[in-house]
Amino acid sequence: MGPFQVTILGCSSATPTFDRHPTSQFLVANDRHFLIDCGEAAQIQLRKFKLKFSRINQIFISHLHGDHIFGLPGLLSTFHLSGRTNPLTLFGPPGLKEILDVTFKYSETVLRFPLHFIPIDAHEPKVIFEDKMLEVSTIPLRHRIPCTGFLFKEKQYPRSLIKERVEDLPLELLPRLKKGEDVTLDDGTVIRSIDVSRDPVSSRSYAFCSDTAYDESIIPYIKGVSVLYHEATFSSEMNKRAKETFHSTASQAATIAKMAGVGRLYIGHYSARYSDLSPLLKEAREIFPETYLSKEGESYDC
């Protein structure tokens, strides 16, 4: 199993603070390198934390509020100037293409690498990316403008064969046994997969849910994920403000995590009003003990 690790590049909400940048996350899933959202200065953070960002081949953008996209033109320009030729796929709301087109039109920039833009329909949950190891699907969120979360889910691993129990079996039968199928030998003997192989390691998953009002309708999409990132812009005291702005409180994020039975919850997208984040952590842990604060420069395994 390769790494399945998220690094936080920014954990602030719309107004950055001295030490908190707007939303952006770097996800390494086996040999894939993904960027999720791209707030201002994301490229500077990627450099600061010495992440291998030239390997990013897919970028996922949740919505078009500035604190989730203002770093994107700069990152693409840097790819362009550094001589990138690898194609890049950008998933995001349809308007993103127009923003980039206008921006690059006036700088007379013609990107040197192919940029494939895949528009996301924010209302329709859908698998938008798939390879042999992993699947990425959208999660419709409830925000002021169209917004989607993303679920990154490893595919089910095959069973692992127990060497000494299969060494006398014909080689061509092994793939079926790994898949969990039972096989019959020429002499009629039935070999049960369960007898010659171990259960597969469980597949890992990461759900990214920012920005969103409290919304129980996302639970089916995030049920049992290894790690859930859920925005927690405010503490419970600011419940009314959270509702007005279509954001969540830390308690609400924890309630969603509990109802969805996730492994761990990371909160983020903190309002600039909080310099001390411990009250947010405290109120979330009262509901869901496995809650952690996302912090810039820190990585967590899924």
Place this chain on the structure above:
Amino acid sequence: MGPFQVTILGCSSATPTFDRHPTSQFLVANDRHFLIDCGEAAQIQLRKFKLKFSRINQIFISHLHGDHIFGLPGLLSTFHLSGRTNPLTLFGPPGLKEILDVTFKYSETVLRFPLHFIPIDAHEPKVIFEDKMLEVSTIPLRHRIPCTGFLFKEKQYPRSLIKERVEDLPLELLPRLKKGEDVTLDDGTVIRSIDVSRDPVSSRSYAFCSDTAYDESIIPYIKGVSVLYHEATFSSEMNKRAKETFHSTASQAATIAKMAGVGRLYIGHYSARYSDLSPLLKEAREIFPETYLSKEGESYDC
């Protein structure tokens, strides 16, 4: 005399490095607070250096390459979110308006403060801002896309009257004497301004010239300025590359400074290839000894 001081927010060329941000400068001229260019993360730098950026009422944008504008949507969003109501005037190439309009359209942002956009004609030098203390004019530069420098020049201070020599004169004559005019009293006596007043302190000026190829035609505009900022993307060894990309070498910046007889030269807009900038400084000082490196977070008086 109030302050006339520039603070460097970013001194990198297009690709930022770990410790250098793209171009942006904060200029305090008496009680005015100006921003010149707005590269990515300018708002974060303004916070980091504890500058009073809510006082900025005028922003000057030289051209539409990303490393000079990608911080602008974020800064305007922050003004908006922090409840700014003071009008802001933005001077820049005509396309800038369209970039901002498209960006804010998709985030459904309607700025809460009046944003007055003044398009700049890059080919026609012109006074674009004036108040009782100061004048700002454009300097046509030679770059790959339309680009202007800016000259910030204090108006001529009045002569200062020598108290004991004017105390018996009619009050209504004093303003003319301060202006340098001679006056005739009712009895026919001529009072010469020069006899009753001192020379005014010399007015200060700052010329910002980035990005530009070596171009002697800018010299008449920057003649004798107190401080010249001139880009020096490359060292002389990269002369060919500088020419191709319409940038300057440190020697070329120094040659311009020498020919224009400026007070001091600050160079900047360094290519990411230079981690040690001393060779650039050395080659410039050989031509113009009063050369200095611009450095992020440092301020210099004009």
